[in-house]
Amino acid sequence: MPRPSLREEVVAAALDQFHLHGYNGSGVKDVTAAAGLPKGSFYNYFSSKEEMALEALRRYGIGREFERLHDRTLPPLARLRAHFVFLGQDVARLGVDRGCMIGNFASEVATQSPALREAVAAGFAWWINEVTEVLREAVQRGELGPERDLELLASSLVHAWEGTLLHAKVTGDMRTVDEFFPGVFDPLTGYSAGPVS
Structure with a gap:
């Protein structure tokens, strides 16, 4: 099972990328690169970019x-x-x-x-x-x-x-x-x- 800390790094990177570049301007590769992880590791944490965006959106709300x-x-x-x-x-x-x-x-x-x-x-x-x-x-x-x-x-x-x-x-x-x-x-x-x- 993936380490939770790595998932958190992906979520934090996704939140930053989506907020800075928008949904269409942020790809899975951009997020994993920002998190310092290989692109293939993304699917250890999320099934799709949409699922990742939903989690980033939830985290953004918490930050308000x-x-x-x-x-x-x-x-x-x-x-x-x-x-x-x-x-x-x-x-x-x-x-x-x-x-x-x-x-x-x-x-x-x-x-x-x-x-x-x-x-x-x-x-x-x-x-x-x-x-x-x-x-x-x-x-x-x-x-x-x-x-x-x-x-x-x-x-x-x-x-x-x-x-x-x-x-x-x-x-x-x-x-x-x-x-x-x-x-x-x-x-x-x-x-x-x-x-x-």
């Missing part, structure tokens, strides 16, 4: 640190804003040209792979649900009015974020990400905050 949304040391809207600030800082750290791997896969392989399309759709649905729960808590604590459509607000925030990253990727400019907060997040939620960082 969604548990921050449940950090009850902060009020709900501050916590939600901190979530998007973290995502923006991660974009700045990794490079704006990478964008969001979930969004990249959505635009690149939605018509090519039903399995990846379903995984991306499920990821977005889960994310929107998590944001909705934080917004629901904000209503309970009086930070938002009870008349708000929380699912619509949550999906609007997530979709606006993904559009922000697509625009930033095209322009190569982080200003679009910075503008998300005063232009989208704060007006939609009624949040009042100082600088982003």
